[in-house]
Amino acid sequence: SMYLMNDRFVKDDEVTISIEDRGYYFGDGVYEVIRVYGGAMFTAEEHIGRLYESAEKIRMELPYGEEEMIAKLARLVADNGVKEGHVYVQATRGAAPRVHQFPGEGITPVITAYTKSYPDHAPAAEPAKLKSAADIRWLRCDIKSLNLLANVMAKQEAFEAGCTEALLHRDGTVTEGSSSNMFGVKDGVIHTHPVSNFILNGITRRVIMQCCEELGQPVKEEPMALEDVYEMDEFFLSSTTNGILPVSEIDGRKIGDGHPGPVTERLMAAFESKLPEPIAT
Numbered sequence: 410s411m412y413l414m415n416d417r418f419v420k421d422d423e424v425t426i427s428i429e430d431r432g433y434y435f436g437d438g439v440y441e442v443i444r445v446y447g448g449a450m451f452t453a454e455e456h457i458g459r460l461y462e463s464a465e466k467i468r469m470e471l472p473y474g475e476e477e478m479i480a481k482l483a484r485l486v487a488d489n490g491v492k493e494g495h496v497y498v499q500a501t502r503g504a505a506p507r508v509h510q511f512p513g514e515g516i517t518p519v520i521t522a523y524t525k526s527y528p529d530h531a532p533a534a535e536p537a538k539l540k541s542a543a544d545i546r547w548l549r550c551d552i553k554s555l556n557l558l559a560n561v562m563a564k565q566e567a568f569e570a571g572c573t574e575a576l577l578h579r580d581g582t583v584t585e586g587s588s589s590n591m592f593g594v595k596d597g598v599i600h601t602h603p604v605s606n607f608i609l610n611g612i613t614r615r616v617i618m619q620c621c622e623e624l625g626q627p628v629k630e631e632p633m634a635l636e637d638v639y640e641m642d643e644f645f646l647s648s649t650t651n652g653i654l655p656v657s658e659i660d661g662r663k664i665g666d667g668h669p670g671p672v673t674e675r676l677m678a679a680f681e682s683k684l685p686e687p688i689a690t
């Protein structure tokens with residue numbers, strides 16, 4: 410399959426990245442993952458909008474604009490024949506001798522993208538089991554930065570406990586997951602952390618909020634205490650790759666009866682109705 414490298418489409422053996430790339434040295438860059446349903450990218454404008462916002466927040470100027478980026482990724486998806494899958498795109502500040510401050514004039518960002526096709530007839534993901542973990546990340550979690558060390562450590566901690574995702578908390582206040590946003594349901598009301606520098610403003614989260622508005626589903630955008638999540642009636646997470654994923658257990662304690670609850674199921678149906686129609690083949 411083909412890759413995007415800056416403004417070119419290249420084969421895998423033609424991808425060349427400098428050992429001095431600032432992504433490699435510092436994680437100095439930003440990225441996005443866009444889901445492909447039935448051959449079409451879902452919420453591409455929102456993802457690429459967030460990519461350029463993240464780039465601006467780290468004072469990095471990309472060599473071409475959002476529309477051109479979307480067109481290039483759409484071509485990559487089409488050329489690689491992706492039906493169900495995703496496209497990953499990242500931009501680093503470029504390659505230059507290793508000093509922390511920005512490189513000078515003439516160093517341009519390095520953009521790379523690839524696609525991934527999911528296997529046909531993959532079974533639906535199992536409900537997630539969460540392990541709580543301290544959120545030790547920096548204070549700009551609103552930026553979708555390539556610096557993911559704290560997320561990596563938290564996810565590994567969850568996996569070693571037999572769980573699929575970490576439930577991050579700052580001093581007992583739930584923020585989000587290591588690669589997802591988190592939602593609890595209590596007495597018919599959805600609770601989730603407000604959009605701030607402590608979480609990534611998930612694109613899936615935004616679609617969920619839209620669904621809630623359309624369904625008349627009450628949402629409280631207020632931080633949850635970790636000690637309260639175990640008593641929630643329902644719990645779910647959201648991400649581009651998983652959409653809405655019900656949570657069956659947190660720290661070994663069952664949520665509800667361990668099966669997706671009515672609020673979660675209603676929301677999953679509303680979310681699915683927003684996905685692109687599969688292209689007939």
Ligand code: PMP
Binds near residue numbers: 588589590647648
């Ligand atoms: N929070 C973090 C830290 C993430 O890495 C992700 C996944 N990109 C999300 C939330 C979910 O965001 P989205 O719905 O845009 O994939």
